[in-house]
Amino acid sequence: MKFMLLAFTILLASCDSGDRPAAVESKPAPATVESKPADIKPNILLIIGDDMGFSDLGVYGSEVATPNIDALATEGLLFTNFHVGATCSPTRSLLMTGVDNHRSGLGNMHEFLTPEQEGQPGYEGYLNKNVVTIINLIRDAGYSTYMAGKWHLGADEGYRPHDRGFDQAYSLLDGAADNYSSMSAGHVIGPTAKFSANGKIVERPVGIHSNELYADKLIEFLDPEKNSDKPFFAYLSLQTAHWPHQAPQEFIDKYRDVYSAGWDVIRAQRIENLKSRGILSNDHPGSPRFPGVPAWDELPDAAKVEQANRMAAYAGMIEHMDVHIGRVIDHLKNTGQYDHTIIIYMTDNGPDWSQPNVAGADWYKERYPKTAVEDIGAQGSFSSYGPQWAQVAAAHLSGFKTFSSEGGLRVPFIIRYPEWIEAGQTDEFVFVTDLSATLLEIAGAEHPVTSYEEREIFPMNAKSVLPFMRGETSTHRAKDEWVGYELMGNSALFRGDYKARLLAAWLKGFGVAGTGSWQLYNIKEDPSELHDLSEQQPELLAELVANYEEYSESVGIIGVPADFDLMKMLTGSK
Numbered sequence: 001m002k003f004m005l006l007a008f009t010i011l012l013a014s015c016d017s018g019d020r021p022a023a024v025e026s027k028p029a030p031a032t033v034e035s036k037p038a039d040i041k042p043n044i045l046l047i048i049g050d051d052m053g054f055s056d057l058g059v060y061g062s063e064v065a066t067p068n069i070d071a072l073a074t075e076g077l078l079f080t081n082f083h084v085g086a087t088c089s090p091t092r093s094l095l096m097t098g099v100d101n102h103r104s105g106l107g108n109m110h111e112f113l114t115p116e117q118e119g120q121p122g123y124e125g126y127l128n129k130n131v132v133t134i135i136n137l138i139r140d141a142g143y144s145t146y147m148a149g150k151w152h153l154g155a156d157e158g159y160r161p162h163d164r165g166f167d168q169a170y171s172l173l174d175g176a177a178d179n180y181s182s183m184s185a186g187h188v189i190g191p192t193a194k195f196s197a198n199g200k201i202v203e204r205p206v207g208i209h210s211n212e213l214y215a216d217k218l219i220e221f222l223d224p225e226k227n228s229d230k231p232f233f234a235y236l237s238l239q240t241a242h243w244p245h246q247a248p249q250e251f252i253d254k255y256r257d258v259y260s261a262g263w264d265v266i267r268a269q270r271i272e273n274l275k276s277r278g279i280l281s282n283d284h285p286g287s288p289r290f291p292g293v294p295a296w297d298e299l300p301d302a303a304k305v306e307q308a309n310r311m312a313a314y315a316g317m318i319e320h321m322d323v324h325i326g327r328v329i330d331h332l333k334n335t336g337q338y339d340h341t342i343i344i345y346m347t348d349n350g351p352d353w354s355q356p357n358v359a360g361a362d363w364y365k366e367r368y369p370k371t372a373v374e375d376i377g378a379q380g381s382f383s384s385y386g387p388q389w390a391q392v393a394a395a396h397l398s399g400f401k402t403f404s405s406e407g408g409l410r411v412p413f414i415i416r417y418p419e420w421i422e423a424g425q426t427d428e429f430v431f432v433t434d435l436s437a438t439l440l441e442i443a444g445a446e447h448p449v450t451s452y453e454e455r456e457i458f459p460m461n462a463k464s465v466l467p468f469m470r471g472e473t474s475t476h477r478a479k480d481e482w483v484g485y486e487l488m489g490n491s492a493l494f495r496g497d498y499k500a501r502l503l504a505a506w507l508k509g510f511g512v513a514g515t516g517s518w519q520l521y522n523i524k525e526d527p528s529e530l531h532d533l534s535e536q537q538p539e540l541l542a543e544l545v546a547n548y549e550e551y552s553e554s555v556g557i558i559g560v561p562a563d564f565d566l567m568k569m570l571t572g573s574k
């Protein structure tokens, strides 16, 4: 990337490397030049999608129409090696704090805590008070802070978005809900999903789609008539495309014929699109069909119609999300704020293969009575799409949500701000906590490291990507810096171009090679994790595993038992 000298005061986010000596290090702030008043800070709009695959956006090879997000990539920097946690609340905890999830309370999702984990520090199931959110710090740095959408980091009083730094917040407190009402989306959530406005529980209006509702709320908060002259930080956290997959009918109808081509054809098309966009090497051989998924051509005609409709509901929901993201962006343009707003899009984790409505049919039929094939995706229906379409969403990547494979962890990330960041594409490895540190740096905020408002807190484990994005450094991390990750026994250690990966043995029940042992991959050359290098490079694997053990001990990981069964917990059949 071209070196760009740009004016603003840089305050590096505080990073503590005490627990991971090789992982993160603070660097002195680069020199700045005075071409713009240092006290003018850009606005920030952070948009996050839910449970979508690496290739579900047009700029990432999809056939789904996402022109508004694509336009951000045209003006911005598109990352192809960005990693998050493999499920919702752990990623959101990482993003909101820059602190490892086993310290901040999301060592596991609260829905799936085991008896061994319950009550243990770091396994509270909500964002504990041993961390400060970046929202608090950004607000302290002079920003107005707004949120609309899914929170999933604590539903009790004192732990809602308004309590964790947002001036104005309209939020789904739980992990999932119907898109048109407060109907729960799963047994683990309870009968009704909870919504809050500025810290108080509220009734969600019935009949308006979540994409439209959250865009409306954010636009209301961003009304410049109501704002002071402060810059804003706005967080738009959409339910798309978590199940239930739902969208207005016209959005679904548009895709019915598209997906009658079947998952084999669409997946191959996406892989070709990724090659033509320079995201994937031209000699990539294509990825094998997920175990247990039949060839599309073997399906009876009726099954083809149902399956095409399931993917059409998913695609329609994504296009519908893009339309409402477009409304927020248009609002910024119409009010003269667009040019001075950094806009970021990312997804919280890879595509969800689980179909709780199939495994727990009675619970769902009672609440989502529309089960006819022609009603798939409508209000009153519950659609999920299983591994057969999740493998299309992930395209060339292996595995899905929950897995520590790339399909669960590698997701889209786009950042647009032409004034600072040159448009382009990069395969530099970036972890979600790095974005937390980046947001602090953009806002001119500093992490207080050990205490905040007279309580002890954990320091960040994160490194701002801003110097790399501005062309001031040629790499984001040194080759020997590492990042550890774990959730529900699925583990990973990233270092340089390499990744050590362990898939938990409990995944075996789902046709996955979860051996409980480590594999080694070069994820720059082999993002699909097709070539396990553990036998060729045992010394390197041993080094990465030793790094992981150091990580695990420092953050206090408590594993799940061998008989852990996610689907039983999800459907309440345990």
Ligand SMILES: [Ca+2]
Residues within 6 Å of the ligand: 050, 051, 087, 088, 242, 348, 349
């Ligand atoms: Ca998610």
